[in-house]
Amino acid sequence: MGGKLNKSSLIGWQFVLLPSALILLFSFYPMIQSFILSFESGKGNVSEFVGLGNYSRLLSDPMFRQALYNTILYLIVQVPIMLFLGLIIAHLLNQPNLKFKGFYRTAIFLPCVTSLVSYSILFKSMFAVDGIFNKLLMNMHIINEPIAWLMDPVWARVVIIAAITWRWTGYNMIFYLSAMQNIDPSVYEAASIDGASKFRQFFSITIPMVKPIILFTAIISTNGTLQLFDEVVNITNGGPGNSTMTISQYIYNLSFMYTPNFGYAATVSYAIVIIVAVLAFIQMKIGGEKK
């Protein structure tokens, strides 16, 4: 008996071995190397060991603080809006008597297959001073003067948030939809018999039933937002001022736009790692199953 178990687990281990080796080599090894790099500072190849110097610089770096502030702002404003929208849309698409379901589903998911750069450029031209959006608002007599969307710190952030919401809502919606389709319809039936309104059913049945998926999407969205790069670079390039710059863009600037300081850039990357870990931990604590 025991021997047989060993044999089959041996085969199992053999299967695990290869991917583990690859993960070790291509994921963990660079992580360790960049951690070591984060204790160095200098220009390009001329760098020296500075111990915790980069980390103390990080704490007093106003540019980093600005980038962190912007990123967190996107996070706390955009992620809840997007997830809630995704839930509502998924709920609507899950109505059994809805016609053209396939069409709506495709239409809402479609933004997810567009390239990040091309949709960003599209948003940029839509929100240009004489872009289509201003023209629309002016023709509808909502505004008299064109709004310089991308030149105002507040509006620029609104555009970025609108763009990412457009791009990613459908993606999250698909997760919710598949989770909702797994809810037994008899639960709703019973609730209807008990006199629960549709509204009540949504908040008291649907949401609790898809909670693990909400948690999952919240974590991946948080992660994605903290790594936000393409949209900001292409729509506003961090401007006006640096009011839309994200942490990822700051890392890029440190490595490729400025006199390269790869050590400090690695330090900033590790700041993201720590933030993601902390946020994921908090989300698990709040949303996770109680053990």
Next chain:
Amino acid sequence: MKKKALSSLLVAGLMASTLAACGSNDTNNNAGNTTGDSTEGGSKKVVAWAWDPSFNGKALNIAAEIYKQEHPDFEIEVVDMSKTDLEQKLNTNLAAGVTEGLPDIILVNDPNIQKYVNSYPGTFADFTDSSVDYSQFSQYKVDALTVDNKIYGIPFDIGVTGLFYRTDILSEAGFSAEDLENITWDEYIEIGKVVKEKTGKYMSTINPNDEALTSVLLQSAGSWYITPENEGNFVDNPAMTETLRVYKAISDSGIAKPVTGWSEFVGSFNSGDVATVVSGVWQIASIMDAADQSGKWAVAPTPRLDIEGGVNASNEGGSSWFVLDKSANKELAMEFLGATIGGSSEFYERFLTEAGGVGSYIPSFSSEAYQQTSEFFGNQAIYADFTEWSTKVPGISLGMYTQEAKDALKNELPSILNGADLQKSLANIQQLFEQQVQ
């Protein structure tokens, strides 16, 4: 039992092949690169990286044609990639210490020169003792290439600026060519107000996210964002104070159409929305894209800052050719560049005629090509004018931290435009910059 043996064999095979692939990575790379770098069969071939094939790539091909007349076995391969891709690739390669994948010749944007030379010492070939006669080039281009008294490349195109204007719009507003000759920025703004009032057209564009205009203003007074010692140059710098005052005045006056990107900027003058463009000589190609505006344009000298040392000439952009020191074809690449871009009037004449590019090689300025008149610009001898202005452009040191300084300025620009105290803002910028470059 058999099954087990088979599976472990498979796994072992997979492992071995993967590991083998890892191990042979290097050799693969080398093989790939030698074909690129190439010295196959002793043929004389150099590889160059450059962006914009119809401009920079074209220049190399013209140079190669000229060089081939005396060296028939010479060959060049120009690898075209976007400017950002090129810079990123160069940076990552150099940082990784891998030189095999790199070409022999590389195009470098002037503000990056000091940064590269200081960040990757020993990577770029030193031209100081080469046969190139640097006294034949505009001094400010040579200054840009000089790091610690060594010259690291061949000066290439320049971005000497001018005030491009629509003669029809300005005459409608009551201004003649003389009214635009050697003016100050305050005069420019006053003209702009009249143009806006009489014709409804904007005088210029403004993009607070782009540092092109502030750079032009600063260099016209011989100043820059940073000092030659790489210190922030924001506080107690009259040129900086005046630049930002003018910038705010343009923004406040309502004569500038707000734009947020390059295509909008080009679109604004191609569609006839704005009456003037202050830009580098390379902008000619974009201006001429609007064929219906032929004969309606002219160029005047760049407006000047009304301070001591302010001149009616400045520069925007421009790049230079570098040779990689570790390249197998270093000598050949240096000789090729030196004989053509570094000292052939014929090259610069053809570069101008065929690609519309203006260089900084002074002997070529007196050639026939540079005296040509342009029908589009009302038969003005525009290139002769531009080259004359190019000799007046103040030489500056672009330093290592231009981008950092621009970003620090960008951070504060919105509040400056909103009327914050300028001295206080400048102090903030200086402080932010110092934070950034420690």
